[in-house]
Amino acid sequence: MRKCNLGLALVLTCSVLLSGCGAKEGIVSSFNLKESQPKKLQIADLGDAWDTILNNSTKEFIGGHPIDESFLALVTSEYGDSVIEEIASYANFETPDIWYELTGKSIHVLWYEYCKSTGIQSYSLGNTYEIDCDDEVVLDFTGDISFANDVATTEYMDHQINGITDCFSEDLLEEMRSADIMMINNEFAYTTRGAALEGKAYTFRGDPSRVSLLEELGVDIVSVANNHVFDYGETGLKDTLDTLEDAKMPYVGAGRNLEEAKKPVYFIAAGKKIAICSATQIERTLNFTQEATDTLPGVLKCLHPEIFCGVIREAKANSDYVIVIPHWGTEGNANYGEDQINLARSFVEAGADVIIGGHTHCLQTV
Template sequence: MIEKRRRKRHGSHIFLITLILTIALGSVVLGCSMIWAVGSPQLVAVKLESQLANLVEDVQAAESVLASAQSAKPVGKYDALLADEALCRQQNIYAKTAASPNETTIVFAGDILFDDHYAVKVKMNQRGRGIEGSISQEMLDVMRSADIFMVNNEFPYSDRGTPTENKKFTFRAKPEYASYLLDMGADIVSLANNHAYDYGKIAFLDTLDTLNGIGMPYVGAGRNLEEAIKPVYFIVNDQKIAFVAATQIERTENPDTKEATQNSPGVFRCWNVDKLLEVVANAKQVSDYVIVYIHWGTEATDQLDWAQKDQAVKISNAGADLIIGDHPHVLQQFGYCEDTPVMYSLGNFLFNSKAQDTCLVKLTLDANGFKSLQFIPGRQQDCSVTMLHGTEKERVLSYMRKISPGVTIDGDGFVTKKG
């Protein structure tokens, strides 16, 4: 449709230019004829010079019209919305320029941790190279080159607060460490997890302020329920993509990680899934695609639990186009709910000292919709992450095929639905 509009405008401009030149040339011919009829050579020369000067001006004007026509950009369906900066800020809408005008790439990673008292940050400090010393260049290239890169930020940023009483693991990172997100190439983070509130309300609010301070969009948490449930929207290549995040962990009536309410800060909890379904459905009405990043499942197992299976179907039916899960700290299967792809758990990405398999998941969109979905195998080992190749890559792909009976995964990691 955009190409058709462009051709139509181009044809109109050609017609206008032709008309201008025809009229101008006709004026010259008519003027010359009248002058010759008078019979004065001097008058002929003067008038002819004037007519030719006018013709040159008309040609220059025609060239200007053509140049403007060729440089004009097609009108996008979201141009008017993007022109209203105040409305975009209010609705969490961000404009992105894609690396390619023909497709949009979105990459997802799992859990990260930058707490000074845990192994990943200790090793990072020892190496003295920041993110560059902890994530391989190959992985960073994929993350940084993505039009949108999303990761699970499983800790607060603060120098304040006290650890949650009787909680086995509590995490907190210095506010300045938020810059690592920028170094990784992150464009958006999820705070919908069971560690965002580890150091209480004050550290939680510091986290929101810290992320706002570096211009990092976040989903799944906020100063109140309205903010916590609000999607983030990216408009890329004239497509509007909604990101929603929620957590069903911890599954108790009085969780350590506080739930956002109408007048108190916290995370977007979805143990009762009704509100999440409402948010997804509403986002679908105003977006081309809806992506749900959800904290769910049982830790340390590749087996899906009943709540994952139950909610995946409901979230898909509500309008989600892709579901990405985390929390189990290990890889879980790919599946489909009707036509909605589900990656049930991305596993740890850069989280602890364990040697374990990890991944990036890369979604590519084009003008027709989903172009491809790719599983990129990686390895977390010695507190760093590398991309896998050869027999190690095939080992992880074979494992994913084994635990994902409903999909086909080819040798390059591209995932398609069976049947």
């Protein structure tokens, strides 16, 4: 699997390498002061530092969070007076990078830990998972995965002595299992109930017990924003969500209503907060797969991207990096279309740092 730096907004089908650094003591040497940036403030003492951060910070500097004295007290007690005074000297900057440079944790992670320890804004803790890893965070992404009944790949797997582990090389299994965050697209429904959608040429479902295969592969999160998770209607979709939840497997891109379908999943890793959002452009001309609404279960769609771009903007406001997973393109076509380019531009403008597409059953150009 390929790896690349997570910094610019890209259209990718690869692994992503997030490079980080730990806490630094003393003056920050890597924090470049450009002429276009404001000058550092002079901070007299700890009281002045607190006052400056609370009353004179830019919204960007504090990550848009409603920080208060108790938050600053927690940071000061953990990192010391000199660190908070140095942080305060950058309070008029429109970047919060100094928090991470001096503490090893971004402002979003510090705020998350504060909310977790105090119970304040407990709603902001939902769909957030902490990853124990080194300064380097490795993320792996696959395309479509299916454990559906009566298809050749599943039957082949079932005839192997060691099941699914015989379907992959040892190197690939090690790569997937060792990744800090490993994500797949769950391209079928976990259900034994319901009826296949009338008129749809291909419908896929697998026994809910097969969800255990995800753990064997080292999967940490799945996307259910695709054109097959609804193959067995609302019953099949709800069974799928129940199955994933019972297995404690995070998912994005579908829900029992629109509010659920829009929720990103967040990971705390190496001092940064990473958001993952997913939606499907497919089907573009058909409408077998139900779109989630305020009252109906379904997938989050992005053929018309306004709602999904709102999800991306919200994720950007609450994280350091946003990874967008669209189900898009044309099967078997290695070249991306103008529609994908237009969608990608709207995702980037909304705040996407990385875009990793799926659905085409082949690699597309970057």
